[in-house]
Amino acid sequence: MTVSSTTPSDPHTHVTELRSQYDPRLSAVPPGQIRLRWCVVSGTPGSTQRGYQVQWHGGDGVWHTGDPVVSDAAIDIPDGAEALSSREVRTYRVRVTTEAGWTAWSDELVVEGALTGAELQAQVIDIESETEGPVPILRREFTLSAAPRRARLYISALGAYEVRINGERATDGILNPGWTSYQERILLDTLDVAPLLRPGANAIEITVGDGWYRGRMGFAERREIYGDRIGPVAQLEVTDVDGVDTVVLTDESWRGGFGAVRSASIYDGTHTDLTAAVASDVAGFDDAGWMPARIVPFDRTVFVPRAVVPVREVQTLPMTLTDREGAVALDGGQNISGWVRLEVEGSRGDVVTVRHAEVLEPDGALHTAALRTAKATDTYVLGHDGREVLEPAFTFHGFRYAEVTGQARVVSATAVAISSDLRPRSEFASSHAALDRFHENVVWSQRDNFVSVPTDCPQRDERLGWTGDAQAFAATANTLFDSESFWASWLRDLEVEQDADGAVASIVPNIVRHGDLLMGGEAVDDMGRAGWADAATIVPMATYDAYGSVDVLRTQLNSMRRWVDHLRRRAGDDVLLPEEPFQYGDWLDPDAPGDRPWEAKTTPLFVANCFYVRSAALLARAEAILGEEGAQHHADLADRVARAVWQRWGNEAMRTQTGAALCLEFDIVPDVERVALAAALAENVRAENGRIATGFLGTPLVLFALSRNGHLTEAYRMLLRREAPSWLYQVDRGATTVWERWDAIRPDGTIHTGAMDSKEGDTMISFNHYAYGAVIDWVYRTVAGLDPVEPGYRVVRIAPRPAESLRQARARVQTPFGALAIDWTVSDDGALTADLTVPFGVRAQLDLPATDASTVTVDGAAAPASLTHGTHRVVVTAAAIVPSDAPST
Numbered sequence: 013m014t015v016s017s018t019t020p021s022d023p024h025t026h027v028t029e030l031r032s033q034y035d036p037r038l039s040a041v042p043p044g045q046i047r048l049r050w051c052v053v054s055g056t057p058g059s060t061q062r063g064y065q066v067q068w069h070g071g072d073g074v075w076h077t078g079d080p081v082v083s084d085a086a087i088d089i090p091d092g093a094e095a096l097s098s099r100e101v102r103t104y105r106v107r108v109t110t111e112a113g114w115t116a117w118s119d120e121l122v123v124e125g126a127l128t129g130a131e132l133q134a135q136v137i138d139i140e141s142e143t144e145g146p147v148p149i150l151r152r153e154f155t156l157s158a159a160p161r162r163a164r165l166y167i168s169a170l171g172a173y174e175v176r177i178n179g180e181r182a183t184d185g186i187l188n189p190g191w192t193s194y195q196e197r198i199l200l201d202t203l204d205v206a207p208l209l210r211p212g213a214n215a216i217e218i219t220v221g222d223g224w225y226r227g228r229m230g231f232a233e234r235r236e237i238y239g240d241r242i243g244p245v246a247q248l249e250v251t252d253v254d255g256v257d258t259v260v261l262t263d264e265s266w267r268g269g270f271g272a273v274r275s276a277s278i279y280d281g282t283h284t285d286l287t288a289a290v291a292s293d294v295a296g297f298d299d300a301g302w303m304p305a306r307i308v309p310f311d312r313t314v315f316v317p318r319a320v321v322p323v324r325e326v327q328t329l330p331m332t333l334t335d336r337e338g339a340v341a342l343d344g345g346q347n348i349s350g351w352v353r354l355e356v357e358g359s360r361g362d363v364v365t366v367r368h369a370e371v372l373e374p375d376g377a378l379h380t381a382a383l384r385t386a387k388a389t390d391t392y393v394l395g396h397d398g399r400e401v402l403e404p405a406f407t408f409h410g411f412r413y414a415e416v417t418g419q420a421r422v423v424s425a426t427a428v429a430i431s432s433d434l435r436p437r438s439e440f441a442s443s444h445a446a447l448d449r450f451h452e453n454v455v456w457s458q459r460d461n462f463v464s465v466p467t468d469c470p471q472r473d474e475r476l477g478w479t480g481d482a483q484a485f486a487a488t489a490n491t492l493f494d495s496e497s498f499w500a501s502w503l504r505d506l507e508v509e510q511d512a513d514g515a516v517a518s519i520v521p522n523i524v525r526h527g528d529l530l531m532g533g534e535a536v537d538d539m540g541r542a543g544w545a546d547a548a549t550i551v552p553m554a555t556y557d558a559y560g561s562v563d564v565l566r567t568q569l570n571s572m573r574r575w576v577d578h579l580r581r582r583a584g585d586d587v588l589l590p591e592e593p594f595q596y597g598d599w600l601d602p603d604a605p606g607d608r609p610w611e612a613k614t615t616p617l618f619v620a621n622c623f624y625v626r627s628a629a630l631l632a633r634a635e636a637i638l639g640e641e642g643a644q645h646h647a648d649l650a651d652r653v654a655r656a657v658w659q660r661w662g663n664e665a666m667r668t669q670t671g672a673a674l675c676l677e678f679d680i681v682p683d684v685e686r687v688a689l690a691a692a693l694a695e696n697v698r699a700e701n702g703r704i705a706t707g708f709l710g711t712p713l714v715l716f717a718l719s720r721n722g723h724l725t726e727a728y729r730m731l732l733r734r735e736a737p738s739w740l741y742q743v744d745r746g747a748t749t750v751w752e753r754w755d756a757i758r759p760d761g762t763i764h765t766g767a768m769d770s771k772e773g774d775t776m777i778s779f780n781h782y783a784y785g786a787v788i789d790w791v792y793r794t795v796a797g798l799d800p801v802e803p804g805y806r807v808v809r810i811a812p813r814p815a816e817s818l819r820q821a822r823a824r825v826q827t828p829f830g831a832l833a834i835d836w837t838v839s840d841d842g843a844l845t846a847d848l849t850v851p852f853g854v855r856a857q858l859d860l861p862a863t864d865a866s867t868v869t870v871d872g873a874a875a876p877a878s879l880t881h882g883t884h885r886v887v888v889t890a891a892a893i894v895p896s897d898a899p900s901t
């Protein structure tokens with residue numbers, strides 16, 4: 013086929029959602045090569061994209077037109093232009109050609125190049141301030157002779173910053189610049205501040221809290237992990253309507269002092285004394301008594317343009333107020349990450365204290381034991397008589413409940429939920445109310461734990477980027493939210509934290525020092541642990557599969573290789589990895605001793621070698637996709653290790669859910685044994701009456717291992733079981749997020765102590781850990797039946813699987829090509845009717861639950877093998893329905 017720009021237009025087809033490889037909500041993107049993506053909508057059934065053409069201009073309105081390209085691709089499209097440079101603003105548009113000809117040009121996409129740290133002229137500045145003491149404010153005033161036409165503030169900090177210009181917040185980002193591996197990467201924000209500036213005198217003020225940089229973090233109670241000096245770096249560039257440029261840089265001309273925030277800690281909360289508030293964010297404030305700023309010697313190349321959306325307020329929930337023993341008990345109805353926005357009425361000098369908890373003790377008191385040493389308490393001193401709205405800065409808490417004490421009257425309370433502001437990507441609802449609630453709980457656990465880094469939990473003195481939890485949950489995270497930029501940024505840190513030998517950390521950003529991590533009283537090595545370190549290969553591939561862009565694989569390839577090379581070196585002359593003094597193993601297997609969660613029943617060395625196979629195989633796949641050398645070599649390695657694993661642990665695989673799931677899902681079992689292994693797993697599940705017997709590593713895999721090998725009945729039995737341990741048990745116990753332990757609240761209502769045999773008096777119990785929520789990806793693929801088979805959903809299997817206890821489901825996923833949706837129901841006569849929406853560019857293969865007695869029609873005619881874009885009605889009479897003993901509510 014040849015395409016040319018003169019082919020007649022196709023008015024029934026449009027290019028929509030043109031964007032670059034970066035999240036479309038970033039105000040500026042890292043300088044470099046831009047690649048484009050788009051969706052197409054078309055009213056013409058069966059039409060396809062046969063080619064595309066890109067145009068761009070650099071602000072002068074003169075379009076540069078690329079040659080027409082014959083291709084059906086709509087992801088990772090080279091823009092045909094030079095690399096985008098800092099401050100450059102470039103506009104793109106695209107059109108595609110179908111069988112009917114060219115479409116109109118798309119809406120325009122504007123991208124702007126951010127500044128890199130190397131280009132900053134501003135210096136990092138500070139004033140002397142104490143760790144956990146009053147929070148420093150740095151300010152200065154400047155004059156503009158005319159109104160601004162364009163103004164950009166490039167800003168970051170050692171610490172967490174808030175910036176105000178002329179009395180207004182200049183960003184809705186929270187805890188910016190967010191947490192990254194600060195020793196090598198600190199994000200640099202670009203803010204459009206033109207609306208806040210005016211002719212004449214202007215004031216800019218930047219407040220910097222300890223945040224993750226200097227505050228207490230981790231279970232070893234470390235402070236000043238990255239440094240003992242906190243302060244901002246900011247470069248304001250203004251061009252006014254007369255064309256005059258003004259640049260304001262952080263330097264020694266700034267002055268600093270303190271205001272209302274007397275201390276702020278991520279774990280402990282914030283103390284705000286409003287009697288000490290200062291109006292330093294407006295021009296005319298007298299800062300003569302303040303200190304001159306000092307320059308903090310700092311390598312500014314560490315500042316890198318932000319490529320991930322910031323943490324923001326994402327939802328507010330009204331809280332109920334109840335009097336309880338002289339205090340006011342608050343309930344937001346939902347476990348969240350964030351804080352309480354409190355309206356009170358009182359007198360100047362009144363003290364108000366707000367404490368937080370995820371659950372209540374049976375007597376209604378806050379359960380704070382789970383917080384360990386985190387105080388999670390905000391205190392305020394009122395600044396004036398009358399009503400005041402109170403909110404803490406530079407902290408967040410994991411909570412549903414709170415308790416307010418103090419003299420002031422509580423007028424109202426709102427729970428403010430914060431999260432890295434990723435766009436929700438999907439929806440699911442079914443006839444099974446408890447499953448729907450569980451889905452909702454998983455969505456909340458992701459929201460609550462995606463606060464700048466993928467944390468284990470948002471409440472206790474931890475909130476760390478545990479790599480094992482992240483890899484377990486990655487596929488589900490990618491289905492629920494548009495997590496691509498989030499992972500891309502975190503994976504850079506994962507590589508930063510790899511040691512010289514390629515070993516991957518258990519926590520990213522890594523703040524663990526040798527001796528911090530104790531298990532059974534012994535210091536254990538946190539580098540290169542199986543199932544945790546494998547986040548290096550699993551998360552990039554899950555991200556590629558979900559969004560279809562090879563960027564993440566290309567960027568991470570070196571990290572993936574270093575990890576697999578490391579494993580090879582550990583194996584030495586042997587095929588298998590050797591025994592290690594410590595592995596987390598199938599962490600929190602419900603059959604492990606509660607205080608020794610690493611003592612799972614599946615042998616840790618077996619599990620470790622399964623992950624070795626997986627990482628080698630994923631590396632091989634990445635190399636093949638990228639056309640890089642090594643694919644065959646690593647595929648052979650994976651096969652060799654797989655054979656040795658099976659030989660040594662094949663019998664054990666037959667006995668445990670996790671062992672079987674690993675061998676089935678990681679292709680370790682030889683083909684001839686697959687049926688027998690799957691049957692053994694199914695038999696195990698039947699014998700256990702659907703009891704889940706997997707920890708963090710087996711849980712994401714076990715239902716896939718069943719359903720992909722013909723044991724859907726057992727998969728449903730596990731999914732819908734109500735007794736502990738099970739996913740729905742916690743729903744029945746009122747959970748609004750996913751628990752860390754299957755029995756965090758026991759059937760008799762008592763709360764698990766979480767006692768741990770790690771260090772003296774240690775506990776580990778959280779009501780908001782997403783790892784076990786990893787089952788939700790299976791629900792989308794198998795219950796709803798939206799099962800991507802090619803990266804980015806380019807080819808998707810439509811495979812709804814109704815059950816007696818689940819007769820209706822609907823789901824929608826925003827694929828890179830557009831919305832893919834299904835809404836199916838089984839009628840009393842046993843017919844399944846499914847309404848399907850397939851986006852342009854996606855091929856939907858039908859894998860329907862038909863029996864020998866079924867007739868299958870699509871849009872009233874005989875069913876084709878696959879469908880293209882449009883809406884379709886699929887009817888399967890006498891549908892196959894999974895029998896189930898689970899209740900249908």
Ligand code: BGC
Binds near residue numbers: 469474480776
């Ligand atoms: C975290 C986990 C983590 C584990 C590994 C816990 O304290 O909360 O989710 O993966 O430690 O040891």
